[in-house]
Amino acid sequence: MTAASDSAKLASSAQEAHIEVRDLTMAYGARVIQRELNFKVNRGDIFVIMGGSGCGKSTLLKHMLGLISPAQGDILYAGRSFTQADAATRDAMRQSWGVTYQSGALISSMSLGENVSLPLQLYTNYSRAEIADVVSYKLSLVGLGGYESYYPSEVSGGMLKRAALSRAIALDPEVLFFDEPSAGLDPISSRMLDELIVELKESIGSTVVMVTHELASIFDIATNSVYLDANSKTMIGYGDPKYLRDHSEQAIVRQFLTRGINATKGDSVP
């Protein structure tokens, strides 16, 4: 098994597992999306979830975020089970996460400033003036200083994603999740966003989990990855993407990572 041999290579670097996915099976009713997923995300990793369209990448992210309950298996954060935790513990665990959704998912009835201030209002004891200062600082970090009063409908797609990133880092989270951060962005904005993610991760010290199929992003910033396959409905690659590109035993993983023209053939779209 590729996944097993690749993970053997990874296990040699004995780092602390920040997130652990154990024997996870995801299903919508009777329809199984992926089964028997087992992997660890080490603290400080930029971990990429990759795979062809419709293989269940975003569904896996939603499971990790606790938005969908697993059909089987468990997800652990710093050794604590998220799946079996009660609602209050889950909410407490979630407060150490920052999430950037594919569409940005900023609350449309609130300005960019209000969106970024929301987690600060909810979970800090900052005064109103302090919150305003922090909001303006967090927006400046993503190059949106001065845009506090703009509404999500008034800014471009790239700005929206950066504003969403700014909201995600408002509380200096331990884990940052991204769902296709560069989807719909031009190559330059996409590259800038990648650099921003790395810089922010370095300065905040977060672990990053990212769903993407942008090869440029994967090779530039990812330190570890998992490849989900739609046909066999399980993971068929696990490790450093550069290593997988050159040494994976699965042809489809190598094709995916080298943009092989037959990479998507035989990959059924559910």
Place this chain on the structure above:
Amino acid sequence: MSQQAPEFQLDEDSPQAIVLQLRGNWVQGQQMADFEALRAELVAAAPLKLIVDGSELGRWDSLLVAFLLKCFNHCRAEGIAFEQRKLPDSANSLLQLATAVPAHERHNESRQALLTRLNPLRMLRNLGHELAGSMAFIGDLVIALLRLIMGKSNTRLSDFRDFCFQTGPDALAIISLTSVLVGMILAYLGAVQLKMFGAEIYVADLVLIGMLREMGVLMTAVVMAGRTGAAYAAQLGTMQTNEEIDAITTMGVSPMEFLVVPRVLALLVMLPLLTIYADLLGVIGGTIVAGGMGIGWLQYFSQIEQAFSSTHFLVGLSKSFVFAVLIAVAGCRSGIQSGRGSAAVGNAATEAVVTALVYLIVADAAINIIFQQLEI
């Protein structure tokens, strides 16, 4: 040649192999070749191999490739080897593209036959699920309200204030129009009957009691179900589509506290106030009709004063609290549970209004029966 209709012919090539010779122009506007006829011939011949020969083919478009795809799928299903000979290169590569990924096997669960869907037992069970879902939603709502009272909630006061404005003052114009007209309708209805007994003056009683106990609150609730209930469903459905509800959940905030509670509270405060306003305007509407019938406004209002009883007023008011919860719950539940996409948001808004109207009528009837039994 240019007018030649598409046709095919099966020839035996070697034992157990058959050649499908294609001729004519396989383009739109022509009488298409019948695939069912070919299928029947193939089933009868039962070859091991089918060779498609395109050497005599004229012009062609998507119809040819669609036909070949059907042939290919039939061969794959029956275990017949499929081979092409002298097909135009582009047609061949299109066919290869189309057959590269096996067709997805449809899950039949969502496509139930009409008869199955109309099955009364099934409909009853769906109704049961719907009611159970609403009860669970109300249960979650009560917990969220208790947390608000205990000061542990993430509900924002500013949201509540905004929704109060949207729900109350913004609806005054439409409530004014409907309640004046409903008052007039009640007065006309009563006047015609009461005139036969020479008791026109009791139009005032009819309008007052009718508005206070029943029509004021019911009409306001119906308007609010269409206006506010649908708006709540559309707002929350759009938030679901834009992943905003996911974002709120992963911030560790309960959507129930953050999104539903301020909306429910706003309606709970505003619907009773709008009901009082509607009662007042309904009585004024009745005055207009009474004036037209020769009853002086002084006489009308002195009759109103005699007929007024705080019981009638409180009956209507108590209904308004129940209706407010029902409308808000129907709207918010449809929105929160909406699917993703613009069609789903539309469905959520429709469902919110229909559910709210059904709830209103059923609740109104139930409350009336209870009050009747209690002799209130």
